[in-house]
Amino acid sequence: MNKGKNLFHSTATVSSMTLLSRIAGFLRDMVTAQIFGAGAAFDAFSVAFRIPNLMRRLFAEGSFSQAFVPVLAEYQQQNSGDQLRGFISAITGTLGVVLAVVTLLGILAAPLFVHLFAPGFTGGRFELATSLLRITFPYLFLVSLTALSGAILNTFSRFWVPAFTPIWLNLCMIAAAIWLGPHLQVPIMALAIGVFVAGVLQLGFQLPFLRRMNLLPSPRIRFRDPGVRRVLKLMVPALFGVSVSQLNLLLDTLFASILMVGSVSWLYYSDRLMEFPLGVIGVAISTVILPHLSRHHVDRSTQNFSLVIDWALRCILLAGIPAGVIFAVSAGPLISTLFQHGHFDGFAVTMTQKSLTMFAIGITPFMAVKVLAAGFYARQNIRTPVRIGILAMVSNMVLNAILVWPLKHAGIALATSLSAVLNAGLLFWFLKKNAHYLPRPGWGYFSLRLLLANGVLGVFLWLSGGSLADDWIAADVFTRIEHLAVMLVSAGLLYLGTLWLTGMRPRHVMVVLEGV
Numbered sequence: 001m002n003k004g005k006n007l008f009h010s011t012a013t014v015s016s017m018t019l020l021s022r023i024a025g026f027l028r029d030m031v032t033a034q035i036f037g038a039g040a041a042f043d044a045f046s047v048a049f050r051i052p053n054l055m056r057r058l059f060a061e062g063s064f065s066q067a068f069v070p071v072l073a074e075y076q077q078q079n080s081g082d083q084l085r086g087f088i089s090a091i092t093g094t095l096g097v098v099l100a101v102v103t104l105l106g107i108l109a110a111p112l113f114v115h116l117f118a119p120g121f122t123g124g125r126f127e128l129a130t131s132l133l134r135i136t137f138p139y140l141f142l143v144s145l146t147a148l149s150g151a152i153l154n155t156f157s158r159f160w161v162p163a164f165t166p167i168w169l170n171l172c173m174i175a176a177a178i179w180l181g182p183h184l185q186v187p188i189m190a191l192a193i194g195v196f197v198a199g200v201l202q203l204g205f206q207l208p209f210l211r212r213m214n215l216l217p218s219p220r221i222r223f224r225d226p227g228v229r230r231v232l233k234l235m236v237p238a239l240f241g242v243s244v245s246q247l248n249l250l251l252d253t254l255f256a257s258i259l260m261v262g263s264v265s266w267l268y269y270s271d272r273l274m275e276f277p278l279g280v281i282g283v284a285i286s287t288v289i290l291p292h293l294s295r296h297h298v299d300r301s302t303q304n305f306s307l308v309i310d311w312a313l314r315c316i317l318l319a320g321i322p323a324g325v326i327f328a329v330s331a332g333p334l335i336s337t338l339f340q341h342g343h344f345d346g347f348a349v350t351m352t353q354k355s356l357t358m359f360a361i362g363i364t365p366f367m368a369v370k371v372l373a374a375g376f377y378a379r380q381n382i383r384t385p386v387r388i389g390i391l392a393m394v395s396n397m398v399l400n401a402i403l404v405w406p407l408k409h410a411g412i413a414l415a416t417s418l419s420a421v422l423n424a425g426l427l428f429w430f431l432k433k434n435a436h437y438l439p440r441p442g443w444g445y446f447s448l449r450l451l452l453a454n455g456v457l458g459v460f461l462w463l464s465g466g467s468l469a470d471d472w473i474a475a476d477v478f479t480r481i482e483h484l485a486v487m488l489v490s491a492g493l494l495y496l497g498t499l500w501l502t503g504m505r506p507r508h509v510m511v512v513l514e515g516v
């Protein structure tokens with residue numbers, strides 16, 4: 001049971017750190033919106049930050065981490081300490097030289113990147129975006145090495161350090177906007193400098209922990225190292241898989257851009273809300289279980305491998321389904337309380353509610369995808385989730401084309417959710433088919449308890465929500481905050497109380513981790 005408790009503790013740690021980062025991100029958005037607004041200067045910065053940020057998602061936190069962690073876990077289990085440190089040094093030096101070349105090319109080709117990502121930029125806005133990009137592009141080099149360090153720390157169960165690290169970016173950008181911007185001739189440059197400084201701080205924050213673990217790398221360029229070659233080989237399909245998800249987002253934006261003005265913004269705000277539980281719950285659990293699954297695969301411990309997935313799925317359902325119910329039933333109150341001020345009026349609340357309600361359907365499947373895909377990545381099988389991802393992307397495109405006309409922007413959200421259902425369903429089916437996951441007994445009673453508790457939750461939220469127009473949009477901000485706080489706290493207590501009354505106890509989740 002001690003190891004089971006460690007998984008709970010690790011997941012709680014990552015979740016709490018991610019929660020802090022998300023809150024800091026919301027504060028950053030509020031500060032930058034107040035100081036810089038939504039004019040040409042912030043447009044230029046958005047493009048200059050989006051380019052290295054997109055590459056970070058594709059390479060550092062996407063394909064590289066998925067390929068590196070399983071190989072690192074294998075070295076940890078089967079090789080000596082010197083061999084492990086040699087592999088880490090080799091991958092650091094090899095990745096570092098590749099990143100250095102890409103960063104240099106990015107700085108030199110900054111005008112080309114701006115033309116590619118923002119073809120409508122001309123004149124001063126184009127020049128400003130180019131200058132900003134040359135400051136922000138080195139962030140790719142720094143944050144990718146940070147992701148490498150974080151993957152090592154996660155593999156050795158130092159989860160809180162990588163989970164806390166993103167907070168530095170939000171703090172640096174807030175500080176730069178407030179204190180540095182007023183002293184610069186072009187104030188928006190402060191945000192780009194803040195991004196660069198954040199990259200230095202994020203990497204510097206993690207290195208002492210690696211030194212303490214005697215795992216601080218001495219970079220060596222070794223493209224022919226067997227471990228490096230395996231990581232690079234696994235990265236190719238992983239990179240394609242991550243690119244599929246990013247392409248999905250691009251296609252959603254493309255469809256939204258042909259609809260009425262505001263559609264892109266309504267989808268953006270509803271997506272921001274949906275990402276909150278996904279990051280705090282789904283990403284946290286998948287981050288914690290990947291090293292455990294990788295080690296069980298190396299040890300050929302099929303039973304423990306299956307037990308970890310079973311535990312993760314139960315946690316996902318316990319937290320994901322009520323999150324979906326809350327977003328589906330209380331989308332209007334949430335959006336009105338969080339965003340209704342200034343130019344974000346009642347009409348925007350109503351329209352954003354439509355897309356968030358549709359996104360709510362996909363919250364649990366999106367979380368399940370992260371857990372189930374980890375079951376393949378841990379086995380160094382990246383091709384299967386990539387193929388399933390491609391099928392999900394095609395289905396998303398088809399559903400977009402079908403649903404966008406009757407449902408407008410809400411149809412795009414519904415198409416995204418339905419494609420997530422397909423993705424999660426196929427991943428689950430292949431894991432079971434190959435006997436990598438065998439559900440433990442007790443799922444029937446577990447499902448009935450969840451069904452009853454979430455039914456009670458949904459009815460309570462519907463009855464207590466009142467009228468969107470009269471009780472929320474027409475109310476003042478303090479009344480909305482008080483109403484929402486009371487409603488959500490009561491709903492949470494009611495949900496947990498219903499689970500307790502039906503006989504649900506912590507041991508019903510913990511029991512699946514005995515011996516893991």
